[in-house]
Amino acid sequence: MSLEARSRPARKVDAEVARLREDFPALAQKIGGKPLAYLDSAASAQCPRSVLDAIFEQQGMNHANVHRGVHYLAERATAAYEAARDKVAAFVNASSREEIVFTRGTTESINLVAASLGGSLLKAGDEILVSGMEHHSNIVPWQLIAARTGARLVPVPITPAGELDLEAFERALCDKTRIVALTHVSNALGTVNPVRALTEKAQAAGALVVLDGAQAVPHFPVDVRDIGCDFYAFSGHKMFAGTGIGALYGRAALLDRMPPYQGGGEMILTVAFDSSTYNVLPYKFEAGTPNVTGAVALGAAIDYLSRLDREAVAAYENGLLAYATDRLLAVPALRIIGTARAKVGVASFVIDGIHAHDLGTIVNDESVAIRTGHHCAMPVMDFFGVAATARASLALYNNEEDVDRLILGLERARKLFK
Amino acid sequence: MSDLKELYREVILDHNRSPRNFGEIENADRVVNGVNPLCGDKMTLYLKLDGDRIGDARFEGTGCAISIASSSLMTERVKGSTIEESLDLFNDVRAMLTGARDPDDRMEKLAVLAGVREFPSRVKCASLAWHALKSALTSDKSEISTE
Numbered sequence: 264m265s266l267e268a269r270s271r272p273a274r275k276v277d278a279e280v281a282r283l284r285e286d287f288p289a290l291a292q293k294i295g296g297k298p299l300a301y302l303d304s305a306a307s308a309q310c311p312r313s314v315l316d317a318i319f320e321q322q323g324m325n326h327a328n329v330h331r332g333v334h335y336l337a338e339r340a341t342a343a344y345e346a347a348r349d350k351v352a353a354f355v356n357a358s359s360r361e362e363i364v365f366t367r368g369t370t371e372s373i374n375l376v377a378a379s380l381g382g383s384l385l386k387a388g389d390e391i392l393v394s395g396m397e398h399h400s401n402i403v404p405w406q407l408i409a410a411r412t413g414a415r416l417v418p419v420p421i422t423p424a425g426e427l428d429l430e431a432f433e434r435a436l437c438d439k440t441r442i443v444a445l446t447h448v449s450n451a452l453g454t455v456n457p458v459r460a461l462t463e464k465a466q467a468a469g470a471l472v473v474l475d476g477a478q479a480v481p482h483f484p485v486d487v488r489d490i491g492c493d494f495y496a497f498s499g500h501k502m503f504a505g506t507g508i509g510a511l512y513g514r515a516a517l518l519d520r521m522p523p524y525q526g527g528g529e530m531i532l533t534v535a536f537d538s539s540t541y542n543v544l545p546y547k548f549e550a551g552t553p554n555v556t557g558a559v560a561l562g563a564a565i566d567y568l569s570r571l572d573r574e575a576v577a578a579y580e581n582g583l584l585a586y587a588t589d590r591l592l593a594v595p596a597l598r599i600i601g602t603a604r605a606k607v608g609v610a611s612f613v614i615d616g617i618h619a620h621d622l623g624t625i626v627n628d629e630s631v632a633i634r635t636g637h638h639c640a641m642p643v644m645d646f647f648g649v650a651a652t653a654r655a656s657l658a659l660y661n662n663e664e665d666v667d668r669l670i671l672g673l674e675r676a677r678k679l680f681k
Numbered sequence: 682m683s684d685l686k687e688l689y690r691e692v693i694l695d696h697n698r699s700p701r702n703f704g705e706i707e708n709a710d711r712v713v714n715g716v717n718p719l720c721g722d723k724m725t726l727y728l729k730l731d732g733d734r735i736g737d738a739r740f741e742g743t744g745c746a747i748s749i750a751s752s753s754l755m756t757e758r759v760k761g762s763t764i765e766e767s768l769d770l771f772n773d774v775r776a777m778l779t780g781a782r783d784p785d786d787r788m789e790k791l792a793v794l795a796g797v798r799e800f801p802s803r804v805k806c807a808s809l810a811w812h813a814l815k816s817a818l819t820s821d822k823s824e825i826s827t828e
Contacts, residue, residue: 618746628685
């Protein structure tokens with residue numbers, strides 16, 4: 264994942280990865296007569312045909328409510344849903360399927376942990392460590408539970424390069440630290456954090472570790488047991504599976520002790536007006552009819568990624584990031600925000616004298632899609648002293664032409680604002 | 682896509698480069714802080730009233746070209762107008778920005794803001810200054826947001 268591997272991938276690998284683009288129907292479209300250059304996958308990624316087909320088949324032919332029906336379609340739907348859970352468990356190398364809870368996405372996953380674990384564990388004076396590069400979804404849930412329990416949120420600063428200040432992290436860990444909530448990969452900066460080492464240090468201090476993996480899983484394999492974290496959250500739509508689905512990995516022993524998050528059907532064993540009993544894992548945390556189609560889509564996206572040579576894809580993405588970085592740095596008055604040594608394909612930048620919003624609108628006229636604004640990371644914007652950045656993000660289906668078109672769009676913006 | 686030329690017309694670019702009435706008013710009669718949380722546009726509007734007229738209007742802020750130009754054009758236009766005229770103008774501008782109405786001659790220079798109609802995500806950038814104006818004149822709140 265290092266920018267330092269600047270050598271271009273072998274031509275053969277390039278061509279193979281380039282062919283992957285054809286798997287994604289959305290990318291073939293033209294907007295205003297110009298082919299789409301989609302550089303916003305960090306916001307949401309496009310789906311390959313195999314995922315779209317799986318959605319169509321599940322919703323079209325295998326649809327029924329799950330878990331309790333005795334009819335044939337219900338059994339098919341349940342099998343499809345639970346097969347998807349097995350795929351997720353294998354995808355992150357969980358110890359068992361009981362450790363995978365389907366949610367709406369990373370945000371809901373973190374809220375679940377904050378409310379249920381945080382709510383039962385935290386007392387006044389306890390500390391929750393977060394980093395200065397967190398997405399709002401890994402800040403606000405902790406603020407909410409801190410307010411309820413009297414615990415304190417302790418942010419750990421980042422460096423001007425956009426890396427976690429490791430010394431400050433170690434200094435912040437103390438006997439009051441109960442929970443450490445960190446992002447594996449920063450959506451605003453692209454920074455890849457050394458989560459294995461950070462988890463080790465945090466757990467040595469007696470804290471539980473919750474990782475936001477939304478921006479990691481699309482780019483490289485994640486092994487939660489190797490990392491050693493207690494919880495790992497991610498979203499389907501960032502990894503080519505479509506919206507409305509995500510997952511939470513949690514250690515079985517912890518999930519077992521945690522109280523339910525949402526109540527309702529599916530998460531109970533028995534219900535009576537004086538008291539109810541709760542279902543076993545992971546169902547205790549899945550109230551109501553789940554997003555069955557979404558889970559199946561997530562499973563299909565996992566299948567898609569598993570069929571790829573992920574190392575080759577990562578090398579391709581790194582090469583493309585290096586290319587994009589070089590081209591961006593050649594644009595006058597452009598400054599890249601987020602220059603960590605270890606990054607995924609995210610390039611956040613500002614241009615002197617042109618607001619990010621205007622950049623985004625102008626490159627959009629060239630059919631180039633980037634994201635502009637605070638990227639749900641206002642503390643990051645404040646740290647770098649900018650109101651907003653423009654962000655181009657790369658996925659396995661992007662190519663040099665996409666980057667070239669972005670640069671052309673930026674040139675057009677510069678001419679307009681001269 | 683020539684819509685972009687409609688959005689970034691020369692008047693807009695000019696007012697962004699050299700915003701009119703930029704700065705604060707000491708002892709202002711009305712001060713309103715406006716923010717566009719989606720993109721980080723921020724502005725503070727200062728008004729000095731002269732009876733029922735706006736004697737002076739100035740603004741400070743950071744933001745995209747559309748928001749800066751809109752603030753500049755707005756302050757330029759309302760100076761000397763009565764409160765009632767300005768509130769009417771607010772309604773007319775809002776209708777124009779959202780495409781509910783076409784710009785007419787009364788809009789004069791403000792008609793350049795109409796380009797934003799083809800760019801729904803940018804309407805709030807243009808309307809921030811006008812919401813701040815309305816708030817300042819009706820004394821609702823001193824902090825407003827386009828949400």
